[in-house]
Amino acid sequence: MRVIMDLCVVPMGVGVSVSAYVAACQEVLAEAGLTFSLHAYGTNIEGEWDEVMAAVRRCHERVHAMGAPRITTTIKLGTRTDRDQGLDDKVESVRRKLQR
Numbered sequence: 001m002r003v004i005m006d007l008c009v010v011p012m013g014v015g016v017s018v019s020a021y022v023a024a025c026q027e028v029l030a031e032a033g034l035t036f037s038l039h040a041y042g043t044n045i046e047g048e049w050d051e052v053m054a055a056v057r058r059c060h061e062r063v064h065a066m067g068a069p070r071i072t073t074t075i076k077l078g079t080r081t082d083r084d085q086g087l088d089d090k091v092e093s094v095r096r097k098l099q100r
Helices: 019-031 049-065 087-099
Strands: 002-012 035-039 042-048 070-078
Touching: 002 019, 002 049, 019 035, 019 042, 019 049, 042 049, 049 070
Parallel strands: none
Antiparallel strands: 002 042, 002 070, 035 042
């Protein structure tokens, strides 16, 4: 089953700046071969359910390995069975409506 996910991984106990940890998670997603898009407060990801979930786990493992003693993660996700839809499709649908 394909999933579109909004993922926000927040390491705790590592100070104010978390960009190095965000970059590490981006590397994990790239290594997994997933389609993803970074935004100001998280990352949108699309792919097969098991592959996306496995990558989220690897993000946690990587961030813990970098020294974060605690992580809080927010996940929003959606699935569809009526048609294929990707990240770009969802955004483009809204843009088309705005042009009317």
